[in-house]
Amino acid sequence: MSIEVRRLKEDAEFDAYLQAAIYSFNSARDGSQLERYRQLYDREWCLGAFDKGDLVAGPTIIPFDQHMLGARIPMGGIATVASLPERRRGGAVGALLRAALAEMRDAGQPLSGLYTPHFSLYRRFGWEIAGRMMSYAFGPKTMRTRLPRPDGSFRRVKPDDWRELAALREAFTAPRNGALVRTEQRWRNHVFTEYLRGEHDAVIWSNAADQPRGYAVYTQQHRQSGGPFGETILRVIDWVALDGEGYSALLNYLMTHDLVSQIVLVVSEDEPVLAAFEEPVHVKEPPGAWTGILLRLVDLQRAIECRPSRPEASGLAVTVAVTDVAAPWNTGTWRLECGKGRMAAERTNAAPDLEADATALAPLYNGFANPADAARVGQLVVHDGAAVERMGRMFTTPFRPFCPDDF
Secondary structure (H helix, E strand, O other): OOEEEEEOOOHHHHHHHHHHHHHHOOOOOOOHHHHHHHHHOOHHHEEEEEEOOEEEEEEEEEEEEEEEOOEEEEEEEEEEEEEOHHHOOOOHHHHHHHHHHHHHHHOOOOEEEEOOOOHHHHHOOOOEEOOEEEEEEEOOOOOOEOOOOOOEEEEEOOHHHHHHHHHHHHHHHOOOEEEEOOOHHHHHHHHOOEOOEOOOEEEEEEEOOOOEEEEEEEEEEEEOOOOOOOEEEEEEEEEEEOOHHHHHHHHHHHHOOOOOOEEEEEEOOOOOHHHHEOOHHHOOOOOEEEEOOEEEEOOHHHHHHHOEOOHHHOOOEEEEEEEOOOOHHHOEEEEEEEEOOEEEEEEOOOOOOEEEEHHHHHHHHOOOOOHHHHHHOOOEEEOOHHHHHHHHHHHOOOOOOOOOOOO
């Protein structure tokens, strides 16, 4: 099979790719999913693998910016990698991923992220697990917050009010790392609705001084199980609390939903949910945890240069020999250095302190993994033991990486 990989040129090619996606992800074939895809994706984001003119597979590369310690770093989000079953395992997806890496580099996207249940496939091309997500579930009638519900007021909001939520979220996410910068389209299509299906509820909480300090976006889902009346689950889609009062106010608001069986929060590893309750024993144990986003350094030099460093890392440096088969422009020995709140990367002929495949770099880059653990599992080859400690200090982050947006 001779594969040609290129951007989609015509609406017919776009529809062929979307039909492959509908089949691959077992979506509705009544035309509704096709119409949603047309609204959610731009044709210019999509690549296609063609065999004798026929589209056999394709992904979408969604342009994002990702928050990273006060910076916004361009990221290509790989989504909806689709192929019809009769054309799978013939090399098309591999060709597409290699082409996508070159496309993202040329587009100025030094990072790439994706979600998948097929870790080994994407690890072969340099993506690696770089986040965890926690799920806490509790009943509204069994819980009390340690801080009483504060004075203030709630106001219900609609998609046209997205800028008010965005301002609160920006204040929360700017110093952290991992969250995506949301456009108006993303607020409307992925927060206030579930990929254009249904409409979620949303409220903003303001304190006694009438200052907005938090919000919650949520949905209630009823299922006929768990007894004669069934059960209702309140799932929090997105929430932000800027202070202790906001935290207490939002949790107490959710717990006023007396008819729901349980409330489910999906949060980062370091979210202090258990500290907010008097008796966290009533939170379902163990809390759910699963892998989050997979991340990749598309352009190592630019990714490093875009990343801020903490003041205490100033003056630290490490030399790393990198192997990157899928993105060979990253292969080589690099000196990574911190200074004046920034990082720099330059090629060097010096002997390396460490060796690593490109797959190991992303979870070190965003602070999800530390170099000592990477060395323990064989992802780093260590020539200078002191370099492991230096590298850990260079890439340390005050918060665990967390990306609550799927795509």
